[in-house]
Amino acid sequence: MTDSRTILIADDDRAIRTVLSQALTRAGYNVRATSSASTLWRWVEDGEGDLVVTDVVMPDENGLDLLPRMKRIRPDLRVVVMSAQSTFTTAVKAAQRGAFEYLPKPFDLKELLNVVERALAQPATALPEEEEGEAGERLPLVGRSTAMQEIYRTVARLTTADLTVMVTGESGTGKELIARALHDYGKRRQGPFVAINMAAIPRELIESELFGHERGAFTGALTRGVGRFEQAAGGTLFLDEIGDMPAEAQTRLLRVLQEGEFTTVGGRQPVKANVRIVAATHRDLRASIRAGLFREDLFYRLNVVPIRLPPLRERTEDIPLLARHFLERARASGLPMKSLSNEALERLKRHAWPGNARELENLMRRLAALYPQETIGEEAVAAELAEAEAPSDGAPRSSETLEQAVERHLKIFMAAHKDGIPIRDLHDRVISEVERPLLRLALSATRGNQIKAAALLGLNRNTLRKKLRDLELPVVRGLS
Numbered sequence: 001m002t003d004s005r006t007i008l009i010a011d012d013d014r015a016i017r018t019v020l021s022q023a024l025t026r027a028g029y030n031v032r033a034t035s036s037a038s039t040l041w042r043w044v045e046d047g048e049g050d051l052v053v054t055d056v057v058m059p060d061e062n063g064l065d066l067l068p069r070m071k072r073i074r075p076d077l078r079v080v081v082m083s084a085q086s087t088f089t090t091a092v093k094a095a096q097r098g099a100f101e102y103l104p105k106p107f108d109l110k111e112l113l114n115v116v117e118r119a120l121a122q123p124a125t126a127l128p129e130e131e132e133g134e135a136g137e138r139l140p141l142v143g144r145s146t147a148m149q150e151i152y153r154t155v156a157r158l159t160t161a162d163l164t165v166m167v168t169g170e171s172g173t174g175k176e177l178i179a180r181a182l183h184d185y186g187k188r189r190q191g192p193f194v195a196i197n198m199a200a201i202p203r204e205l206i207e208s209e210l211f212g213h214e215r216g217a218f219t220g221a222l223t224r225g226v227g228r229f230e231q232a233a234g235g236t237l238f239l240d241e242i243g244d245m246p247a248e249a250q251t252r253l254l255r256v257l258q259e260g261e262f263t264t265v266g267g268r269q270p271v272k273a274n275v276r277i278v279a280a281t282h283r284d285l286r287a288s289i290r291a292g293l294f295r296e297d298l299f300y301r302l303n304v305v306p307i308r309l310p311p312l313r314e315r316t317e318d319i320p321l322l323a324r325h326f327l328e329r330a331r332a333s334g335l336p337m338k339s340l341s342n343e344a345l346e347r348l349k350r351h352a353w354p355g356n357a358r359e360l361e362n363l364m365r366r367l368a369a370l371y372p373q374e375t376i377g378e379e380a381v382a383a384e385l386a387e388a389e390a391p392s393d394g395a396p397r398s399s400e401t402l403e404q405a406v407e408r409h410l411k412i413f414m415a416a417h418k419d420g421i422p423i424r425d426l427h428d429r430v431i432s433e434v435e436r437p438l439l440r441l442a443l444s445a446t447r448g449n450q451i452k453a454a455a456l457l458g459l460n461r462n463t464l465r466k467k468l469r470d471l472e473l474p475v476v477r478g479l480s
Contacts, residue, residue: 005120008049009033010040011082012058020053023109024116037061044070044077051119053112056083056090064093071098078119082107088141088152092185095156102156104149141177142325143318147310151178154307159185164257166242166302167280169309172358175280176240178307183236188276191235196228199244206249207265211256214266229262229273237275242302243283243294254298277302291446291456312353312360320345322357326364335368343378351385406434436471439464443473 007029011017017033024031032049034040037058043049052070054063067079081094086104094102100119103112141152155178158165165182167175176195183193201209212227228237239245245253256262257277261270279302288294312319323340331337340348353359363384367376438457446452454464467473 004028004030005050006030006032006048007116008040008043008052009054010037010052010058010063011035011055013055016055019109020112023113027113027116029116035059037063037066041066041069044074047074049077051116052077052079053116054079054081056081056085064090064097067094067097067099078122080112080115080119086144086149086152088155088181091149091152091156092159092181095160096185102153104144104152141174141181142322143315144321145310145315145318147315148318151307151309154305155181155185158182158305160187162187162276164276164302164304165278165307166305167278167307167309168285169280169282170311170356171282172356173309173311174357175282175309176238178309179236179238179240179278179280182278183238183276186236186276188235192232193236193238194228194232195238195240197240198249199241203246203249206246207252210249211252211262212264212267214264224264227264229256229275230271232275234274235276237277239277239279241281241283242279243281243285243288245294247293247295250295250298254295254301257298257301287456290452291442292449292452293445312356316349319348319360322360323348323364326361327368329361330365330368335365337374338368338371339375340381341375341377344376344381347378347381347385406430432471435467436473439467439471439473 007024009017009020009024009031010033011020012035014035017035021031021033032043034043035058037054037060040052040054041061044052054066056063063081063083067081070077070079078100079098080101080103081090081099082103082105083090083094084105091102091104100122101115103115141148141155159182165179167178169175179195180193183189196209198206208225208227210227210229212230213225215224252262256273261272263270285294285299285303289296289299312322320340323345327338327340348360355362363381366384367380371380373380439453442453442456443450446456450464450468451461454461457464459467
């Protein structure tokens with residue numbers, strides 16, 4: 001039941017007003033629609049409407065600028081913002097100015113009806129306090145694909161909260177960009193942003209790097225060292241490659257998250273941990289948990305809000321926008337301004353992008369620096385991609401995926417047999433070739449523990465034992 005509640009619609013597009021009005025009327029709501037912000041403001045000021053659905057760009061005023069004024073005089077009024085701009089900045093501004101939800105156009109009418117129903121069912125939220133130094137129109141995240149729009153909405157909601165976030169995604173997808181956006185647009189923007197890469201620090205130094213140390217705590221500690229937790233006080237601590245954190249440091253980090261304080265190495269006085277933690281990894285942490293390499297309780301402490309960054313091959317519609325963005329960044333750094341032909345853009349969309357957005361940015365910089373023509377054609381793009389894909393001296397590429405590596409080896413194998421049928425039972429042979437190193441590495445990762453290796457692989461223990469026998473793989477306890 002809608003109790004005949006009234007929805008106010010503001011959009012300068014007549015077709016959108018008609019479609020929304022009809023859908024909401026069929027759902028049982030009273031609807032008033034207008035093409036101007038001024039009329040919407042008059043209705044709100046007169047106390048009309050239980051919920052507002054407003055566009056951002058209108059002839060007389062920006063809907064985002066009207067939003068705080070509406071919330072100020074009607075704090076209980078829910079506002080849904082819709083926009084064809086579909087940028088990260090729009091989503092963040094909508095959330096920070098008090099919108100209940102942000103919907104990028106085009107959207108599904110069922111989604112809108114669900115949002116309206118949720119908005120009217122939940123208690124009103126107060127207008128967030130305005131802060132000085134609001135970030136401008138910088139675009140730390142670029143893309144208008146469905147996957148990126150969902151990420152924008154999630155990050156926008158998190159800018160008004162202070163929750164711990166876990167960002168997952170392949171190398172080069174932009175995990176640190178998410179962490180910086182959460183900081184730059186969030187409550188702790190006035191504090192420091194401190195990043196630490198767990199994979200780049202020797203195991204014996206991680207605890208000192210994170211928590212600091214006292215003078216004389218260990219050999220070479222001639223002065224007191226300030227750790228990253230202390231450096232990030234009042235701000236955000238970004239723990240990159242958290243999956244590479246050694247077990248001892250995992251235990252200490254868990255204690256900090258549980259108790260909200262830490263002690264320096266060699267220290268006794270507890271220090272309050274006043275930081276927001278954003279962690280990131282390219283690893284499958286659930287598989288690491290099954291293998292006994294990552295603490296399950298720490299995972300759930302860090303994984304309060306998970307954000308998965310899709311690889312570039314899953315959002316190819318964003319490639320033209322990203323390419324232009326990276327070319328503009330190259331121009332800003334002093335390189336000549338370039339553009340890409342439509343054929344060149346189509347060639348980019350067909351590439352697998354094992355290095356993701358980082359690979360695309362490097363390519364754009366290379367094209368801007370090396371090619372004299374103002375408009376780069378398909379031939380130049382194809383040549384650069386072919387050069388990047390070519391392995392050096394037969395060595396595999398570091399950014400190559402497993403599927404690409406297998407395909408590359410199979411192509412070489414097939415090319416060596418002119419009749420097109422190289423051998424019989426090719427499927428079984430390929431499977432065994434892949435299975436052998438997989439089992440060997442799983443046993444190495446679990447130090448020869450077959451129970452943990454079976455869990456890591458998702459196999460029954462007896463099945464694993466049979467495979468080891470069939471492949472004649474030795475099992476040695478205590479593998480390093």
